[in-house]
Amino acid sequence: MTHVTPTRLSDGRELIYFDAREDSVARHRDASLVRDARGLPARGPAGTARFDALSGEWIAVAAHRQSRTHLPPADQCPLCPTTPANLSEIPASDYEVVVFENRFSSFGPDLGELPGAPEWGTTATAYGRCEVVAFDSAHEGSFGSLSAERARTVIDAWAQRTEALSAMPGIKQVFCFENRGADIGVTLLHPHGQIYAYPFIPPRAATLAARAAAYFDATDGKQTLMGHALASERSAGDRMVIEGEHFSAFVPFAARWPLEVHLVPHRQVADLSGLAGEERDELTTVYLDLLGRLDALYPTPTPYIAAWQQAPIDDALRPASYLHLQLTSPRRAADKLKFLAGSEAAMGAFINDTTPEKVAEALRSAVPGTPRKDQA
Amino acid sequence: MTHVTPTRLSDGRELIYFDAREDSVARHRDASLVRDARGLPARGPAGTARFDALSGEWIAVAAHRQSRTHLPPADQCPLCPTTPANLSEIPASDYEVVVFENRFSSFGPDLGELPGAPEWGTTATAYGRCEVVAFDSAHEGSFGSLSAERARTVIDAWAQRTEALSAMPGIKQVFCFENRGADIGVTLLHPHGQIYAYPFIPPRAATLAARAAAYFDATDGKQTLMGHALASERSAGDRMVIEGEHFSAFVPFAARWPLEVHLVPHRQVADLSGLAGEERDELTTVYLDLLGRLDALYPTPTPYIAAWQQAPIDDALRPASYLHLQLTSPRRAADKLKFLAGSEAAMGAFINDTTPEKVAEALRSAVPGTPRKDQA
Numbered sequence: 001m002t003h004v005t006p007t008r009l010s011d012g013r014e015l016i017y018f019d020a021r022e023d024s025v026a027r028h029r030d031a032s033l034v035r036d037a038r039g040l041p042a043r044g045p046a047g048t049a050r051f052d053a054l055s056g057e058w059i060a061v062a063a064h065r066q067s068r069t070h071l072p073p074a075d076q077c078p079l080c081p082t083t084p085a086n087l088s089e090i091p092a093s094d095y096e097v098v099v100f101e102n103r104f105s106s107f108g109p110d111l112g113e114l115p116g117a118p119e120w121g122t123t124a125t126a127y128g129r130c131e132v133v134a135f136d137s138a139h140e141g142s143f144g145s146l147s148a149e150r151a152r153t154v155i156d157a158w159a160q161r162t163e164a165l166s167a168m169p170g171i172k173q174v175f176c177f178e179n180r181g182a183d184i185g186v187t188l189l190h191p192h193g194q195i196y197a198y199p200f201i202p203p204r205a206a207t208l209a210a211r212a213a214a215y216f217d218a219t220d221g222k223q224t225l226m227g228h229a230l231a232s233e234r235s236a237g238d239r240m241v242i243e244g245e246h247f248s249a250f251v252p253f254a255a256r257w258p259l260e261v262h263l264v265p266h267r268q269v270a271d272l273s274g275l276a277g278e279e280r281d282e283l284t285t286v287y288l289d290l291l292g293r294l295d296a297l298y299p300t301p302t303p304y305i306a307a308w309q310q311a312p313i314d315d316a317l318r319p320a321s322y323l324h325l326q327l328t329s330p331r332r333a334a335d336k337l338k339f340l341a342g343s344e345a346a347m348g349a350f351i352n353d354t355t356p357e358k359v360a361e362a363l364r365s366a367v368p369g370t371p372r373k374d375q376a
Numbered sequence: 377m378t379h380v381t382p383t384r385l386s387d388g389r390e391l392i393y394f395d396a397r398e399d400s401v402a403r404h405r406d407a408s409l410v411r412d413a414r415g416l417p418a419r420g421p422a423g424t425a426r427f428d429a430l431s432g433e434w435i436a437v438a439a440h441r442q443s444r445t446h447l448p449p450a451d452q453c454p455l456c457p458t459t460p461a462n463l464s465e466i467p468a469s470d471y472e473v474v475v476f477e478n479r480f481s482s483f484g485p486d487l488g489e490l491p492g493a494p495e496w497g498t499t500a501t502a503y504g505r506c507e508v509v510a511f512d513s514a515h516e517g518s519f520g521s522l523s524a525e526r527a528r529t530v531i532d533a534w535a536q537r538t539e540a541l542s543a544m545p546g547i548k549q550v551f552c553f554e555n556r557g558a559d560i561g562v563t564l565l566h567p568h569g570q571i572y573a574y575p576f577i578p579p580r581a582a583t584l585a586a587r588a589a590a591y592f593d594a595t596d597g598k599q600t601l602m603g604h605a606l607a608s609e610r611s612a613g614d615r616m617v618i619e620g621e622h623f624s625a626f627v628p629f630a631a632r633w634p635l636e637v638h639l640v641p642h643r644q645v646a647d648l649s650g651l652a653g654e655e656r657d658e659l660t661t662v663y664l665d666l667l668g669r670l671d672a673l674y675p676t677p678t679p680y681i682a683a684w685q686q687a688p689i690d691d692a693l694r695p696a697s698y699l700h701l702q703l704t705s706p707r708r709a710a711d712k713l714k715f716l717a718g719s720e721a722a723m724g725a726f727i728n729d730t731t732p733e734k735v736a737e738a739l740r741s742a743v744p745g746t747p748r749k750d751q752a
Contacts, residue, residue: 050629050630051630052628052629052630052632053587053591053601053604053605053630054584054587054588054601054602054605054628055580055583055584055587056583056587057630057632057724057725057726058630058725059630059631059632059726059727059728060725060726060727060728061728061730061731061732062727062728062729063729063730063731063734106719106727120601120604120605120608120629121608121629173723175718175719175722175723177718177719177722178718179717179718184715184717185713185714185715185717186717194718196718196719196723196725198723198725200725202719202723202724202725203583203723203724203725204431204722204723204724205723205724207431207432207579207724208430208431211429211430211431211432212430215429225429225430225496226430228429228496229429229430229496232496232497252428252430253426253428253496253497254426254427254428254429254433254434254435255435256428256433256435305717305718305721305722307718307721307722307723309722326722328721328722337561338561339560339561340716341555341560341561341562341681342551342553342554342555342570342572342681342683343482343551343553343572343578345681345683345704346551346553346580346681346683346685346702346704347549347551347572347574347578347579347580347581347683348433348578348579348580348581348583349433349434349436349572349574349576349578349579350433350435350436351435351436351438351482352435352436352437352438353438353439354437354439355437355439358439
């Protein structure tokens with residue numbers, strides 16, 4: 001069982017401890033042990049969001065983020081537990097999993113509704129909330145290096161935050177994700193993920209939700225699009241990576257990236273908060289296994305984006321939506337990354353230089369914990 | 377005036393010389409001087425396109441592209457004129473501008489119609505055509521380093537190819553673009569661009585076209601969305617970079633990238649082939665000026681994607697569509713690139729860490745030909 005202990009940082013930001021162990025809980029409920037001694041200045045106002053009339057998208061303008069922390073040394077890490085020499089973002093002397101509001105936030109802290117009929121020139125407050133999830137108190141690693149116990153607590157934290165953020169005014173989408181690897185721009189080595197609570201349904205989530213809703217309607221609400229894809233992948237078999245009792249992982253039929261895996265629950269749920277205890281238990285195992293395989297493909301760790309696609313906070317779209325993880329990596333060889341050039345970046349048309357079946361075969365035969373020595 | 381001389385390479389690929397000078401034309405019309413002596417094997421079949429039911433997008437699977445040429449030394453450059461020691465892709469001993477079918481092609485060479493009602497599991501031939509545009513015979517540079525005469529010929533080549541490719545069976549979108557800079561994955565130093573002729577309307581072009589059509593309809597066909605944006609930008613002024621008689625360049629109100637400029641004709645045309653002679657003349661000057669300013673921002677050349685957004689080959693969408701160039705760069709400081717991490721890559725929600733007005737001011741005050749010495 002995961003205990004939830006909410007606190008506040010000295011500038012008013014929320015910081016929440018998620019603990020599986022009783023002694024951690026006791027320590028984090030003692031106000032004197034989790035006091036933020038930094039006396040931070042009050043937070044600035046939220047940034048702005050501008051409406052792009054050409055595409056219909058909202059763009060967050062976050063000029064204050066240019067100065068954010070970039071690959072700090074271990075003794076100045078803002079995600080390590082606080083020591084006398086390093087008053088970090090996390091006031092406790094130790095912790096299991098912590099979630100807190102991002103100091104360099106693209107959305108929020110203000111909450112509210114964006115204008116309903118935006119046009120060219122419409123500016124609004126960048127409502128919403130951005131949170132950081134510290135996966136573990138150890139300074140280096142990523143989700144895949146967590147113990148099973150710790151990974152399970154992170155899953156509970158994601159679920160709790162998804163539920164809490166979904167209930168906040170104006171939030172339309174909660175997005176839990178992990179960026180891993182300096183090669184793709186990660187600025188902190190400490191194992192962590194992020195949660196964005198958007199005041200709009202982001203373009204790709206909107207596309208997925210609209211397609212899912214159209215399929216659901218066309219089958220009179222009897223089938224979901226992801227349910228159909230999952231059944232088809234399990235039946236075809238040649239792109240499967242892991243098949244569990246509650247979860248399957250496969251390289252999707254039409255993968256866009258050189259490395260792409262979808263991790264999908266066998267039961268339709270809208271978001272992470274809908275997963276039952278035994279599903280979360282198996283997700284822990286399957287996800288750690290999957291990340292271990294990914295890192296066994298090459299001699300060095302593989303950069304990736306792990307993105308939880310959850311249902312938008314929208315009554316019309318939720319019944320057809322189906323939680324799944326999209327794990328993607330631009331790595332196309334031991335020493336080569338795929339770049340998004342003209343076709344992908346400017347047109348959104350993806351070209352995949354390998355076949356999904358070949359990637360699935362490599363992941364199936366990979367042995368977690370034993371990275372390849374040669375240049376695969 | 378630009379002369380067009382079509383020829384064939386030894387594997388049957390089309391190669392076309394575009395020449396402004398009479399002596400070039402005469403040389404390229406002499407079959408003995410442009411014969412491809414390599415005796416290349418016949419081309420392989422087209423790759424495949426897979427339908428992604430979750431997003432409604434077609435993904436090209438081009439496994440044969442993994443082996444393509446990567447940053448070859450100057451004496452083996454495939455885009456330099458042929459010499460006895462380097463039988464390049466271009467058989468002539470010199471040239472002005474050349475367009476030829478890409479040997480490592482994501483689409484084509486087969487042409488045809490994709491299935492009309494694709495679903496999960498639908499595979500098709502990756503119909504279409506990919507062309508390379510060699511901007512100049514000199515080995516190093518980019519569009520911005522071309523002479524005005526040469527740049528003008530490239531514009532004519534783009535226009536001619538747009539018209540010719542648009543008339544080919546099954547082509548739904550012609551996309552002329554230049555990727556510049558090894559930092560964003562460019563594999564050849566020789567100044568060149570590419571043209572993709574897609575068998576579908578790519579996702580981003582489809583979004584822009586649908587938004588444009590909705591606006592056009594809402595104004596009873598009296599106004600275009602881009603015309604409105606252009607007039608608004610010229611009126612606001614604080615994001616303008618260059619204002620000419622026929623073209624304006626500005627940082628768009630809702631820029632998605634740290635560096636983003638739209639270059640827009642004052643008259644609505646559907647694509648580059650619709651530009652009149654005097655418009656092409658001014659485009660040459662304005663575009664070279666713009667690229668010069670971009671490279672004057674920092675001590676080193678700025679990587680970019682220059683993407684011509686043209687009307688889809690679709691009778692319903694063309695009347696509202698409005699040609700423009702979207703010039704984007706991930707550069708956010710002298711030594712920093714913006715990476716597309718979770719929010720952008722997985723959700724399509726962009727966060728811009730600077731303001732469009734500040735970028736426009738920097739471009740206005742930049743002096744082409746004099747890169748900044750300091751770390752801007």
